[in-house]
Structures are given as C-alpha cells and as structure tokens.
Amino acid sequence: MKLYDSGVYLVNGNELVPDGANAIEEVVKKTGAAVTKEQAAENTIAYGILKNHNTSGNMDKLQIKFDKLTSHDITFVGIIQTARASGLEKFPIPYVLTNCHNSLCAVGGTINEDDHMFGLTCAKKYGGVYVPPHQAVIHQFAREMLAAGGAMILGSDSHTRYGALGTMAVGEGGPELVKQLLNKTYDIDMPGVIGVYLTGTPMNGVGPQDIALAIIGEVFDKGYVKNKVMEFVGPGVANLSVDFRIGVDVMTTETTCLSSIWKTDDKVKEFYAIHGRPQDYKELNPGSVAYYDGMIEIDLSKIKPMIAMPFHPSNTYTIEELNANLMDILDDCEKRAEVSFDGAVKLDLKSKVRDGKLYVDQGIIAGCAGGGFENICDAADILKGASIGPDEFTLSVYPASTPIYMELVKNGAVASLMETGAIVKTAFCGPCFGAGDTPANNAFSIRHSTRNFPNREGSKVQKGQVASVALMDARSIAATAANKGxxxxxTDVDVNFSKPKYFFDKNIYANRVFDSKGVADPSVEIQFGPNIKDWPAMSALPENMVLKVVSEIHDPVTTTDELIPSGETSSFRSNPLGLAEFALSRKDPQYVGRAKEIQKAQKALEAGNCPLEAVEELKPVMDVIDKVFPETKFEDNHSNGEIGFGSTIFAVKPGDGSAREQAASCQKVLGGWANIANEYATKRYRSNLINWGMLPFIIPEGELPFKNLDYLYIPNIRKAVEDKQFEITAYVIKDGKAEEFKLGLGAMTDDEREIILKGCLINYYRG
Structure with a gap:
C-alpha cells in the first residue's frame, strides 16, 4: 500500500500521474487534450454528485439537500422530538426508521417497544417508512431498498456508507437530520477527495474486512482522509464482488473520512436488478483526467488476513505477524488497557496463550459489516463438517437482513453453520455496541463488526468487569472456529468457496414494512411511552461565561462510547435527562455529579435566585471576577443574560466513532457550555456540539493553563461569536488571580454561530 505525498492525476481511469512541476505536461501528452488542475478536480465522481445536490451556487461553500434519510431506534426518537419542537409537519423526503439497535425489548431498564411504537405512529403521521425489529439492520435495508446511483443519503449512524452502490452517504448526528426534515441544508466546505486506486485480486481466504483494516491501519493515525471523501477507482474494483465492495466501504467510517464513493459497473447493475430496482443503477466513472488531493494505491493481491487488536480498528497487524510476535503484541494491548481504564481493572491477554497459540473465547459475524450474504456463505464453506467444540469458544452469526437469512436457509448455509455448534440469530446490531453477546470477564472476542473500542462489547469497568475485542474477517473467524478457538x-485453510448466487425475496418487506409512500396522515396520534421525554429548556448563550472544568481526559483519542456508553444505556436514548446520568460513566464516574453541582448556579439564576447561595464555592471566584473585571460586575441575582454558569470538559481528541448526538447533548442537559480539545476527532462530533449550543474550543497541544476543577472566566463570549472571532481570551480564576490564556474557536457558518447564540438548534428554529 502506498500513500502519495502529493495530489495525483488519474488518467483514463488506469494510470496515475503524481502532481509536480511537469505533471500537466505529462497528462496532456497522454491524453492529447489540455486540462488544468481545477478542471481535473471537477472530474471526480464525488464532485459531480456534490454539485448535483448543492443549492448554494458556490462549490466552495456547499449547502446540500439529501435525497433520503435513515435512522434507527436509538436515534429517531430524539430526532423526531427535536423536529417536532421546531415545527415539523411532514417528512419532506423519504425517511426510513429502522429498529435494529433496541431490538431486545427490555434491555437497560425500560421497555424499548415503546420507542418502536413511537416510530411506527410517526411514520404514519408524517409520511415515513417503518422497518420492524429483526427485519434488517439499518444499512442493509438502505442497500437493498434505498440506495441509488448518483444519490445522496444522510443517516444518523456513523456507518452510513453506500458508496459501493454509487450512493454518496454521510453519517451525522441527529440535528443534521432535523435540518433536512425542516427543509434546511447540510452546510460544509467543499471536502477534499482522496482516490483509492485498486489493482490486483485478493488471494483466496482474504475478505473485505482484511482490505478495510489494512487501509485503516495505514491512514488513521496520519489523518490522511479525515473529513474527506474516499473515491475507489482503478482496475482492481472489477475484481471484487459487490458484497466484497460493500464490506470494505462500510468500514471507511473508521478512517474518519466524510463519505465514500466507488466507480460502478455491470456487477452493481446486477445488484440493483436482483433487488428489483434496475432503474436505480447509474454508471459512475471519473472523467478522462481527474485530480485527487491524495491517493492510496493498493495491490489487493498483497493483502494478507488482518486483525485489529484492542482497542481501535487502526491497531492492526497481519494474523501472521501477530502469531510471530504474540507475547510482545499482547503485552502492548495490556498496556493500552492500563491507559484506557486508568488502572481500574486489569486486562490479562497473555493468559490466552496456550502452547504458544492464541486461544479466543468468542467469535461473532454480524451487522452492517459482517452480516452480508457472501461473508456468511464463505464462513459456512470453511466450517462445513467441522465442530467448534464444547469448550469456552462460541460462535454467533447475525445475517444483516431477513431476506439474506431466508436465502441462507434455502441454500443450506444456516444448516451447515448450526451443525458445527454455531448459533444463527436475527438481524440485530447488538454485538457491535454492547447489547448482545457480551463476553465473560477477561474474555477475548474476535468479530467481523465495525468497532472494538474499550467496553463497546458491553463490559463494565465500573463494576470490575473487562473484556476485549479484535476485529477480523468472517473467513478467518470461521477458520478459527474450525480450529476450535x-x-x-x-489463508491457512484449504477450501473451495461455493459462491452461491443470491436471490432477493421482497415479500418479507412487502408483508411487514410499513411504507406510507410519502403520504402523511395528520390524524394519527403519536404513541408515547413513559420513557419518552421532551428536551429540557436550554438558555441562550450569555454575554459572559463562568465555566468549571469537571473532567480532564488525556487519552490520545476519546470515543463517543466513552462520552456516553452504548449497550445498556441505549434504552434511555429517548429520555435526555435519564440518559445523561450515564455520561462519561466509564471514563470519569464523578463527571455527572460535578456537572450537576455547578449547573445549580445556572438554574438558580434562571429562577431569579442567587447562584452564589446555590453553589457556595463560586463566591471567591466571583470576588476575583468582580475585582479584575469591574465593567461586568456581578449582581447577586439577575437573569438578564449578562453572565452564565456551567461546565466544560477537556479531552485531547474527543469524538471518534459513533455519530450519536447524545455524546454532546448529555453534556448540554447537564449544564455543559463547551468542550476544550487539542483537536476534534470527527466533523460530526464537532457539529453535534454546535447543534446543541456548545462551544467547540481548541487549545494548542502542550501543558494546559488549567486543571480539572478549575474555574474559567470567558468575558464577552457572546460578542466574540457574533463578531466571528477565531481566538477567544479566557482566564483561569484561581488563588485570588485571573490568569489569561487563549482559546481557538475555529470556522463556523453563520447559521452555526446563530445556533450557538440561541443556545441550541431547537431554540434556533423556534426563533
């Protein structure tokens, strides 16, 4: 694999010319036509699709209108509640509500079927599509029924990726879907486009997860594709089945790219025909000369079976490399666990080594990444006639949709798998986020799923329980299962893959999925369960701000799972205050109490009472502020917006992983006004902060001017936002002094600044 240091021209789809002093001359020589870099940049597939969906008239500042929307049952309740509070009358474009996360109806202490009924009645009332539990995971239904060549889809799940089918899809936090539901736009600067040039054919036994992990391991730490579009081109694309392409494509999320798109061909055309939608196919190719801001060149034949060790998809090795350096790599993972868990629990992976071999406790093939037809058929071929054995090792397989499951039953793959001792289950995302197949304490699980972040598999450090996950391809998981764990x-297994043809049966969806065909019925009453709560009132941005630092996180990356845990908390996602009780619970169990304590001051202020009586430790802080800043002298109890009280956290690089807006909204409902970071891991997390009225501050790397539990004063913050300032003057209030330091705010659109000023997106749309 090669990453180019410069931009690259792709000529006639099959020749690369690195940018340089004589690049244009070389391109002209090869094509016989004059072209500029700017013209060539407009010849990417991505540029054409973005142009067709841009409403701004300015390709540097995009305002995108999407064709379709999709959400699942731990996001659609909050999205629709936000949109209802902002004036929603009808879904203006197709909006699909799938139920693949809270499928188990009593996990986490509430009855999740209430959320499902909320979704069904909203689909009827506002004119949407409702997919019942166990029918399909969100992304497989989108592939089968929503994707279309040249279209754009916005989803409230980070793995919203349908590029292999010619659809540019973006995963964002719920507020961005709210904007589309209210006929607003998705506003971003024109993203860079990175080419992924494929050659060769994967060796027998190498699957899509192997290719994906190889890419992630190469680009993640370098930020090579961060917030950019990955465009897959080159002769190697034709050597991959569509299922294989989909398996690579869905994992592009773990590179931190914005979206993805692939060239399309007759195999994609056949996919649409199989699914009864031949009209949705569109041939997509870059122009004869296309310019990319960077290029990843991959010889598919050189990729070996991969494994991403705990605790990130970028922590990659070949399986061969792992087996050759077993104790050293396991020792490194244990040291990573010490950092991630702050020494609270001890992970012991080296005890998994038996007679020089690594023993695995659990295998999972599941979800939007692993549950595809081809993955499961290949796994069944490897396991045919084998036994997984009667010991600790277990194997669970989750087909990504009921149509896939039905076909696997018909062609015998399910029987082959179950005969080995494996369990085949219904379409469910649970294993991917900790609500299904949670391993035993200190167990080691290998999974063809999307993520292996700390505790994402469902273990609970706060209760002394820890486990870990490695990501692998379904084929190597099956080989491991055949070797009894x-x-x-x-590639070490001798197998001829049968590659059965896939037949899609649409009847199950026709019989069970509610499709309004875009027709709203205002007479329908929305069904609310007792756990479905409205968003609490949120104040506008004050003129001046007093913030208490209530958590300080120095991990290199902080995932959204660590900001708001997944798994058992998912059933509280319809209850903003209930869910907020879990914020940072696995990372900093004292966060919630500290945030709520300083929030008392803001609540007292809004009630016309004295905040200093509500939070006594504020008195010396305000004495310093009154002394140093007499022009903003604080009166005991006023609520005219001159000053506000709240909390903030510091994290080095927060927001990697899920698109879940609750990573930000939970902080907001607990009185959070800001995050402070060296950088933000993803655009979507920064957008979530903004949409919930939280300031996304940046501070340079190095020693911090403040510590946890310090108070910060930010005077004239409202004016700074109004005046579009990039640098903010702030002060640490400590030991009777006010010590100045600087915070960056970064670029924001006019709408984003207005959202911050109003206090949140709901306030913005209410006016």
Whole structure:
C-alpha cells in the first residue's frame, strides 16, 4: 500500500500521474487534450454528485439537500422530538426508521417497544417508512431498498456508507437530520477527495474486512482522509464482488473520512436488478483526467488476513505477524488497557496463550459489516463438517437482513453453520455496541463488526468487569472456529468457496414494512411511552461565561462510547435527562455529579435566585471576577443574560466513532457550555456540539493553563461569536488571580454561530 505525498492525476481511469512541476505536461501528452488542475478536480465522481445536490451556487461553500434519510431506534426518537419542537409537519423526503439497535425489548431498564411504537405512529403521521425489529439492520435495508446511483443519503449512524452502490452517504448526528426534515441544508466546505486506486485480486481466504483494516491501519493515525471523501477507482474494483465492495466501504467510517464513493459497473447493475430496482443503477466513472488531493494505491493481491487488536480498528497487524510476535503484541494491548481504564481493572491477554497459540473465547459475524450474504456463505464453506467444540469458544452469526437469512436457509448455509455448534440469530446490531453477546470477564472476542473500542462489547469497568475485542474477517473467524478457538488465518485453510448466487425475496418487506409512500396522515396520534421525554429548556448563550472544568481526559483519542456508553444505556436514548446520568460513566464516574453541582448556579439564576447561595464555592471566584473585571460586575441575582454558569470538559481528541448526538447533548442537559480539545476527532462530533449550543474550543497541544476543577472566566463570549472571532481570551480564576490564556474557536457558518447564540438548534428554529 502506498500513500502519495502529493495530489495525483488519474488518467483514463488506469494510470496515475503524481502532481509536480511537469505533471500537466505529462497528462496532456497522454491524453492529447489540455486540462488544468481545477478542471481535473471537477472530474471526480464525488464532485459531480456534490454539485448535483448543492443549492448554494458556490462549490466552495456547499449547502446540500439529501435525497433520503435513515435512522434507527436509538436515534429517531430524539430526532423526531427535536423536529417536532421546531415545527415539523411532514417528512419532506423519504425517511426510513429502522429498529435494529433496541431490538431486545427490555434491555437497560425500560421497555424499548415503546420507542418502536413511537416510530411506527410517526411514520404514519408524517409520511415515513417503518422497518420492524429483526427485519434488517439499518444499512442493509438502505442497500437493498434505498440506495441509488448518483444519490445522496444522510443517516444518523456513523456507518452510513453506500458508496459501493454509487450512493454518496454521510453519517451525522441527529440535528443534521432535523435540518433536512425542516427543509434546511447540510452546510460544509467543499471536502477534499482522496482516490483509492485498486489493482490486483485478493488471494483466496482474504475478505473485505482484511482490505478495510489494512487501509485503516495505514491512514488513521496520519489523518490522511479525515473529513474527506474516499473515491475507489482503478482496475482492481472489477475484481471484487459487490458484497466484497460493500464490506470494505462500510468500514471507511473508521478512517474518519466524510463519505465514500466507488466507480460502478455491470456487477452493481446486477445488484440493483436482483433487488428489483434496475432503474436505480447509474454508471459512475471519473472523467478522462481527474485530480485527487491524495491517493492510496493498493495491490489487493498483497493483502494478507488482518486483525485489529484492542482497542481501535487502526491497531492492526497481519494474523501472521501477530502469531510471530504474540507475547510482545499482547503485552502492548495490556498496556493500552492500563491507559484506557486508568488502572481500574486489569486486562490479562497473555493468559490466552496456550502452547504458544492464541486461544479466543468468542467469535461473532454480524451487522452492517459482517452480516452480508457472501461473508456468511464463505464462513459456512470453511466450517462445513467441522465442530467448534464444547469448550469456552462460541460462535454467533447475525445475517444483516431477513431476506439474506431466508436465502441462507434455502441454500443450506444456516444448516451447515448450526451443525458445527454455531448459533444463527436475527438481524440485530447488538454485538457491535454492547447489547448482545457480551463476553465473560477477561474474555477475548474476535468479530467481523465495525468497532472494538474499550467496553463497546458491553463490559463494565465500573463494576470490575473487562473484556476485549479484535476485529477480523468472517473467513478467518470461521477458520478459527474450525480450529476450535485457536487463532487461524483463512489463508491457512484449504477450501473451495461455493459462491452461491443470491436471490432477493421482497415479500418479507412487502408483508411487514410499513411504507406510507410519502403520504402523511395528520390524524394519527403519536404513541408515547413513559420513557419518552421532551428536551429540557436550554438558555441562550450569555454575554459572559463562568465555566468549571469537571473532567480532564488525556487519552490520545476519546470515543463517543466513552462520552456516553452504548449497550445498556441505549434504552434511555429517548429520555435526555435519564440518559445523561450515564455520561462519561466509564471514563470519569464523578463527571455527572460535578456537572450537576455547578449547573445549580445556572438554574438558580434562571429562577431569579442567587447562584452564589446555590453553589457556595463560586463566591471567591466571583470576588476575583468582580475585582479584575469591574465593567461586568456581578449582581447577586439577575437573569438578564449578562453572565452564565456551567461546565466544560477537556479531552485531547474527543469524538471518534459513533455519530450519536447524545455524546454532546448529555453534556448540554447537564449544564455543559463547551468542550476544550487539542483537536476534534470527527466533523460530526464537532457539529453535534454546535447543534446543541456548545462551544467547540481548541487549545494548542502542550501543558494546559488549567486543571480539572478549575474555574474559567470567558468575558464577552457572546460578542466574540457574533463578531466571528477565531481566538477567544479566557482566564483561569484561581488563588485570588485571573490568569489569561487563549482559546481557538475555529470556522463556523453563520447559521452555526446563530445556533450557538440561541443556545441550541431547537431554540434556533423556534426563533
């Protein structure tokens, strides 16, 4: 694999010319036509699709209108509640509500079926599509029924990726979907486009997860594709089945790219025909000369079976490399666990080594990444006639949709799998986020799923329980299962893959999925369960701000799972205050109490009472502020917006992973006014902060001017936002002094600044 240091021209789809002093001359020589870099940049597939969906008239500042929307049952309740509070009358474009996360109806202490009924009645009332639990995971339904060549889809799940089918899809936090539901736009600067040039054919036994992990391991730490579009081109694309392309494509999220798109061909055309939608196919190719801001060149034949060790998809090795350096790599993982868990629990992976081989406790093939037809058929071929054995090792397989499951039953793959001792389950995302197949304490699980962040598999450090996950391809998981739990690469197994043809049966969806066909019925009453709560009132941005630092996180990356845990908390996602009780619970269990304590001051202020009586430790802080800043002298109890009290956290690089807006909204409902970071891991997390009225401050790397539990004073913050200032003057109030330091605010659109000023997106739309 090669990453180019410069931009690259793709000529006639099959020749690369690195940018340089004589690049244009070389391109002209090869094509016989004059072209500029700017013209060539407009010849990417991505540029054409973005242009067709841009409403601003300015390709540097995009205002995108999407064709379709999709959400699942831990996001659609909050999205619709936000949109209802902002004036929603009808879904203006197709909006699909799937139920693949809270499928188990009593996980986490509430009855999740209430959320499902909320979704069904909203689909009827506002004119949407409702997919009942166990029918399909969100992204497989979108592939089968929503994707279209040249279209754009916005989803409230980070793995919203349908590029292999010619659809540019973006995963964002819920407020961005709210904007589309209210006929607003998705506003971003024109993203860079990175080419992924494929050659060769994968060796027998190498699957899509192997290719994906190889890419992630190469680009993640470098930020090579961060917030950019990955465009897959080159002759190697034709050597991959559509299922294989989909398996690579869905994992592009873990590179931190914005979206993805692939060239399309007759195999994609056949996919649409199989699914009864031939009219949705569109041939997509870059122009004869296309310019990319960077290029990843991959010889598919050189990729070996991969494994991403705990605790990130970028922590990659070949399985061969792992087996050759077993104790050293396991020791490194244990040291990573010490950092991630702050020494609260001890992960012991080296005890998994038996007679020099790594023993695995659990295998999972599941969800939007692993649950595809081809993955499961290949796994069944490897396991045919084998036994997973009667010991600790277990294997669970989750087909990504009921149509896939039905076909696997018909062609015998399910029987082959179950005969080995494996369990085949219904379409469910639970294993991917900790609500299904949670391993035993200190167990080691290998999964063809999307993520292996700390505790994402469902373990609970706060209760002394820890486990870990490695990501692998379904084929090597099957090879490991056939070897009764001892880690084995699929390339070490002699197998002829049967590659059965897929037949899609649409009847199950016709019989069970509610499709309004875009017709709203205002007479329908929305069904609310007792756990579905409205968003609490949120104040506008004050003129001046007093913030208490209530958590300080120095991990290199902080995931959204650590900001708001997944798994058992998912059933509280319809209850903003209930869910907020879990914020940072696995990372900093004292966060909630500290945030709520300083929030008392703001609540007292809004009630016309004295905040200093509500939070006594504020008195010396305000004495310093009154002394140093007499022009903003604080009166005991006023609520005219001159000053506000709240909390903030510091994290080095927060927001990697899920698009879940609750990573930000939970902080907001607990009185959070800001995050302070060296950088933000993803655009979507920064957008979530803004949409919930929280300031996304940046501070340079190095020693911090403040510590946890310090108070910060930010005077004239409202004016700074109004005046579009990029640098903010702030003060640490400590030991009777006010010590100045600087915070960056970064670029924001006019609408984003107005959202911050109003206090949140709901306030913005209410006017």
């Amino acid at each position: 001892f880690l084995t690469a699929a």
